[in-house]
Amino acid sequence: MAERPTEAPPNVGDRRPSRAAERIRQSARDLFYREGIRAVGVEAIVAGAGVTKPSLYRAFPSKDELAAAYLRDWDAVFWERFEAGAALYPDDPRARLRFYLEGLAARATVDGYRGCGLTNAAVEYPEPGHPARRVAEEAKRALRRRLTEMASAMGASRPDALGDGLLLLIEGAFATGQIFGTGGPARALVAAADALIDTYLGEA
């Protein structure tokens, strides 16, 4: 693949910010997510980007750091999706969360879904200090904090417990979504979250 390496800049309108690095990021993002980080070689990444290896290693110090950059990109779009309901329901944290969960349930119950890039990376890299794992762990800690915060805003009796329960459901959707195809267990996600929230809001 990578038919004609040299001529024909892919997007003529690109400006300063190093188009090669950006193309590498995008190629890495697609391949890492689709096939897994360990399964993808740098050769495949640069081929997908239409560049060559030295271009990659000038923009990123190593494959591990490229993986970390991919996860930071992933994290950014995750939060975009997660907070997308904020504009629709500015004063209703429960509706906001529900909005995200509905979208997640839809995505996670069709064939080809591959789960959360961050969680997948943590599975692929159990070594504590790995750059990719570091990004994944920090992102998940932030999500946990945010969910507890939202549980608190909902008025839950024990926001920690509700936040953790919701995180279990979300991670369960990530995992089962890529194992079961269409019609997987994530179809029960919203109802389960509702039941959980109702229970924790109903407590004295």
Added chain:
Amino acid sequence: MAERPTEAPPNVGDRRPSRAAERIRQSARDLFYREGIRAVGVEAIVAGAGVTKPSLYRAFPSKDELAAAYLRDWDAVFWERFEAGAALYPDDPRARLRFYLEGLAARATVDGYRGCGLTNAAVEYPEPGHPARRVAEEAKRALRRRLTEMASAMGASRPDALGDGLLLLIEGAFATGQIFGTGGPARALVAAADALIDTYLGEA
């Protein structure tokens, strides 16, 4: 490693069934689970088993098939754990499930936990036909069926929905258990499952 390869059969009482193959299975089990399947080379496996590569390839046609065998072993011990409460609570499916969930919550909230080998393998191998993925998918389908069956036995109004919700929680514990260390979200597992079950049992 692999200090003295030849002498001293590991278990003197072993009969016919090829001790080398068994040592390879055990070494593969430890390494695959601890570090991930893709991260472990066959060299490390045979070194851990104190044998050499041809012994591995006489017992297993390929690394992929060895991974599949590892997952079948994993599946067997999983069911052992999952059904361990059957003896204690022969006529109480809810208590039986709770027993398993309590054990899982305990395991998943200590440092070094690595989640479910089957789920991890599905993350590492997204290709539909892969031997390891096949085993993982089939095992998870069986778990889903079993949970729905138990939900039905509990008298749930919609056993499918309850079973799926419980599966989300369990998979969430597998995932978060290996991301957060001690004190992770799985500490809320039992309470969340209770809330879910109560809700689905309380429905008309």
Added chain:
DNA sequence: TCAGATAGGTACCGATCGGTATCATCTCCG
């Protein structure tokens, strides 16, 4: 006792891994 199957070990295979040295080219700015 001896044939033959079977298990184990040594040494090796081509392919691919992540990563780099070196040289050509392009672009912007004085």
Added chain:
DNA sequence: CGGAGATGATACCGATCGGTACCTATCTGA
């Protein structure tokens, strides 16, 4: 125009990957 810094391409590195050909030791049953 001219030259400097960034960008890209070719070709290559040692290490490791999964997998195998070949020889030896051992244990079995006739």
